[in-house]
Amino acid sequence: MRRLLVTGGAGFIGTNFVRYWAGKYPADRMIVLDALTYAGNVSNLDAVKEHPGFRFVQGDICDDSLVNNLMTAERLDTIVHFAAESHVDRSITGPDAFIRTNVVGTHTLLKAAKHTWLDDKTRSGPCRFHHVSTDEVYGSLGSGDSPFTEQTPYAPNSPYSASKAASDHLVRAYHHTYGLPVTISNCSNNYGPYHFPEKLIPLVILNALEGKPLPLYGDGRNVRDWLYVEDHCCGIECVLQKGRVGEVYNIGGSSERQNAEVVRKLCALLDELKPRADGRSYCEQITFVPDRPGHDRRYAMDTHKIASALGWSARETFDSGMRKTVQWYIANLRWCMEIRNTRYAGDRLGLIT
Numbered sequence: 001m002r003r004l005l006v007t008g009g010a011g012f013i014g015t016n017f018v019r020y021w022a023g024k025y026p027a028d029r030m031i032v033l034d035a036l037t038y039a040g041n042v043s044n045l046d047a048v049k050e051h052p053g054f055r056f057v058q059g060d061i062c063d064d065s066l067v068n069n070l071m072t073a074e075r076l077d078t079i080v081h082f083a084a085e086s087h088v089d090r091s092i093t094g095p096d097a098f099i100r101t102n103v104v105g106t107h108t109l110l111k112a113a114k115h116t117w118l119d120d121k122t123r124s125g126p127c128r129f130h131h132v133s134t135d136e137v138y139g140s141l142g143s144g145d146s147p148f149t150e151q152t153p154y155a156p157n158s159p160y161s162a163s164k165a166a167s168d169h170l171v172r173a174y175h176h177t178y179g180l181p182v183t184i185s186n187c188s189n190n191y192g193p194y195h196f197p198e199k200l201i202p203l204v205i206l207n208a209l210e211g212k213p214l215p216l217y218g219d220g221r222n223v224r225d226w227l228y229v230e231d232h233c234c235g236i237e238c239v240l241q242k243g244r245v246g247e248v249y250n251i252g253g254s255s256e257r258q259n260a261e262v263v264r265k266l267c268a269l270l271d272e273l274k275p276r277a278d279g280r281s282y283c284e285q286i287t288f289v290p291d292r293p294g295h296d297r298r299y300a301m302d303t304h305k306i307a308s309a310l311g312w313s314a315r316e317t318f319d320s321g322m323r324k325t326v327q328w329y330i331a332n333l334r335w336c337m338e339i340r341n342t343r344y345a346g347d348r349l350g351l352i353t
Contacts, residue, residue: 137156
């Protein structure tokens with residue numbers, strides 16, 4: 001039985017992980033720590049709030065006292081660290097929050113884990129600090145470049161990716177300097193249920209259904225590798241259960257697509273599943289907007305390491321995952337509208353990279 005601290009567990013990927021883990025490991029104790037910033041929503045966890053091993057704590061990962069008290073009082077042996085500021089556009093206009101949460105917050109957690117597991121030796125059994133990171137730390141690829149591997153040098157190009165790179169380096173340093181048992185995973189672009197509607201896929205779905213423009217940056221040819229969020233959760237499970245301490249694992253969907261192709265796919269699914277009253281295609285709402293500063297051209301992930309070492313591979317194809325996602329948003333439009341209207345800070349919705 002594990003006793004987990006899941007940071008950022010009321011956000012998009014964290015929510016899906018908490019629901020996945022509670023269903024798979026009902027005997028485990030799981031503490032969710034989330035500050036409930038604009039992108040966090042505790043109602044996402046309604047399905048597990050009556051679970052006997054579940055506890056939600058609203059709080060800041062930069063709060064040393066809170067984090068240390070949780071580590072000791074709950075006798076935690078596993079940290080799964082999702083909590084992060086993650087929207088690239090926001091990092092360009094306001095980078096301070098990204099440095100604080102992604103760098104200082106990660107360091108606060110590392111200090112607490114070191115203090116509890118290594119200094120005081122409160123826990124005598126196996127422990128693990130798993131840090132969830134992004135492919136954006138590797139920088140940008142050209143059209144003919146090989147996908148990122150775990151050995152690709154870091155070259156972050158935005159304040160967001162730079163803050164995540166810094167947090168990755170801190171996690172690695174705590175392992176090599178102090179012997180803290182850590183693992184790191186770098187994931188590609190996630191999509192699926194409970195995605196906050198400032199990101200590309202939910203933004204396009206909601207704008208389409210409301211008859212609004214579907215904005216695409218630049219020429220729409222920026223390429224991302226798309227990973228269905230439950231496949232990501234399964235990948236993290238594999239790393240926690242079978243991954244080697246000190247190792248890094250890339251988790252990707254092997255589904256490279258241009259942003260324009262993603263938007264056209266969403267439009268085609270909406271044309272089929274919820275057609276416009278006038279019978280015209282949602283594609284007519286696509287609008288190209290000026291590109292953002294420093295927009296990385298292409299990301300792609302080589303997942304051979306996690307496949308060969310841990311036996312993980314993505315189960316959902318791009319087509320199957322996108323269909324599930326559109327169906328979920330159509331069935332949960334009320335959730336989407338409430339989240340957007342009550343929790344959104346009010347500035348312009350942007351697109352994920």
